Amino acid sequence: MPLTRRRGFWWIAGAAVAVVLAAAVAATAIAFPSVAATTCPGCYGLERIAPGVYAEPGLAPAERRRVSEVLEQADERIRAFFGGRVSAPDVLVCLTDACYSRIGGGGERGIAVLNRSVMLSPRGVDPVIASHELTHVELHARLGGADVPQWFDEGLGVLVSDDPRYLTPTGDRCLRDPRQALPDTLDGWLRAASADPLTYADAACQVSRWVTANGGEQAVPGLIARLASGQPFPAAR
Incomplete structure (x- = not known):
């Protein structure tokens, strides 16, 4: 095959692969928005407010403090029970129902996504719910x-x-x-x-x-x- 034809073949093949990958990403985002959101929080309008912690933008200082305190208390419960912590999942926090619905949440207070990340609804910004979901991640990281x-x-x-x-x-x-x-x-x-x-x-x-x-x-x-x-x-x- 001449060089120019080979180049054309590989360009077409590469373009086809890119289209397939893009379609796969789009299908995942549609079918499993929670998976997509935990993979790319910014793609769903969340902003990083601390290392590994993402929330909807525009939170008041008091709301940020509340999120921080809840996660600190949850971390303390995990460490106290397990004698330390080996997991470091991303945590996506929503303080409005619209935010939680957008990232794929349902009626639950919180959920561990694939036992790798955690999403908290407005009703789940609580040390009990946060530590429950983070326990799932810690357990499976250790397993x-x-x-x-x-x-x-x-x-x-x-x-x-x-x-x-x-x-x-x-x-x-x-x-x-x-x-x-x-x-x-x-x-x-x-x-x-x-x-x-x-x-x-x-x-x-x-x-x-x-x-x-x-x-x-x-x-x-x-x-x-x-x-x-x-x-x-x-x-x-």
């Missing part, structure tokens, strides 16, 4: 690709965040005694929790009792390290 049942993931989030909706203040922390096996999968969990929000309390009860039976909070990092090394999840129910 290094290993997996845990969804009930353990959610129950741990409740326990670390010390969520008063689903835990008693003292004792074994259980609001009610779980009577049936809890969902292992995300789909199963979403169905169960939608039907009965106290499924979170049941999961927290299971995790809390496992922690107590195994020597306290320091048992959790050890369990995670064993799972990350390839050991199976124990029969913790």
